[in-house]
Amino acid sequence: MLEPVPTSDPAAEIAAWWRLVGLCLPSHEVCAALTFAPAGFETLGADWDRWVAEVFLPVLHPALTALQAAAARQDVAAVLAEDTALGTELPGDLAGGSLAAGRHLLTAFQPPQSARLLERLSEAALADPSAGHLATVFAARGQAFHLPFLQVAGALLLAECVLGADAAGLTLPAAQTIDLLQSALARMEALPAGELLAV
Numbered sequence: 001m002l003e004p005v006p007t008s009d010p011a012a013e014i015a016a017w018w019r020l021v022g023l024c025l026p027s028h029e030v031c032a033a034l035t036f037a038p039a040g041f042e043t044l045g046a047d048w049d050r051w052v053a054e055v056f057l058p059v060l061h062p063a064l065t066a067l068q069a070a071a072a073r074q075d076v077a078a079v080l081a082e083d084t085a086l087g088t089e090l091p092g093d094l095a096g097g098s099l100a101a102g103r104h105l106l107t108a109f110q111p112p113q114s115a116r117l118l119e120r121l122s123e124a125a126l127a128d129p130s131a132g133h134l135a136t137v138f139a140a141r142g143q144a145f146h147l148p149f150l151q152v153a154g155a156l157l158l159a160e161c162v163l164g165a166d167a168a169g170l171t172l173p174a175a176q177t178i179d180l181l182q183s184a185l186a187r188m189e190a191l192p193a194g195e196l197l198a199v
Contacts, residue, residue, distance in 0.1 A: 010174035017181065020155035023145050024138045026109055031101045034134055035060070035094040036164035044170065045180070048161065052184045056157065059089045060135055061188065064156065067139035068149055076120045083136040095133070102134035105141075115144040150185075157184045 025031070035055055038047040063086040070078035087095055106125040111118035118140050125132035135156065142152035161180050165172050172180075 010178040013178050014158075014174045017154055017158045020147065020151050021159050023147070024141045024152065024155045025101075025105065025134075025159050027101070027105050031104075031159075031163050033164045033167035034097050034101050034160050035090065036160040038164055038168050038170065040168065041170055044165065044172075048180050049183070051160075051164075052187060055090070055094065056160075056184060057187060059086070060156065061153065063089070064135050064139055064153055065149065067136055068142060068152060071117055071139045071143035074117050076117060076124075079117070079121065079136060079140065080124055080131060083131055083133050086133045086135060087130060090133075098133045098135065099130070102137045103129075103132040105134070105137045106132045112141075112144050115140075118144060150188075153188065154181065154185060157181055 036048070036051045038044045063082060066082045067079060067086075070082055087099065090098055103125050106118070106122045111122065118137075121132065121136065121140055138152055138156050142149075142155075147155075158177070158181055161177060161184075162172065
């Protein structure tokens with residue numbers, strides 16, 4: 001059941017979003033930085049804004065949109081084609097982190113029951129070492145759990161933010177994390193105003 005979470009409580013908002021991260025990325029405990037890698041605390045806000053402008057909005061957001069649409073159709077060929085395209089659009093150093101995290105998730109975890117698309121993607125990742133970017137797995141797992149696009153995109157943004165900061169040795173306060181997340185969500189086209197819907 002979906003419940004509104006007041007935006008005045010950053011810890012509750014983070015917890016609500018993190019439940020979605022857990023659905024899409026149950027291996028987050030063993031992930032290093034994904035594609036966001038801040039230089040340090042002083043530049044964190046600017047690094048995040050740059051990553052949103054240069055990586056998320058032009059590459060990951062449209063890829064996630066296309067991947068989720070293909071996943072909703074259970075179109076494995078289209079998902080794999082979008083995954084390949086994503087691999088060519090991400091800069092080489094970022095593609096490596098995306099691929100490592102996505103492939104680990106596909107090969108180390110049992111897909112949810114009756115998630116045939118995830119089973120087929122796992123088979124593809126075992127057969128092709130260039131298949132299985134993280135956004136692909138987020139889209140497929142989001143579809144398996146019937147999550148709307150905003151929640152899948154927000155979970156991906158939060159995972160990128162927290163894991164990237166953690167890999168740089170930074171622990172972000174909840175309020176700052178929510179500010180960074182909301183600044184990225186606000187730049188997406190279809191953002192509902194006012195409150196977060198949490199599971």
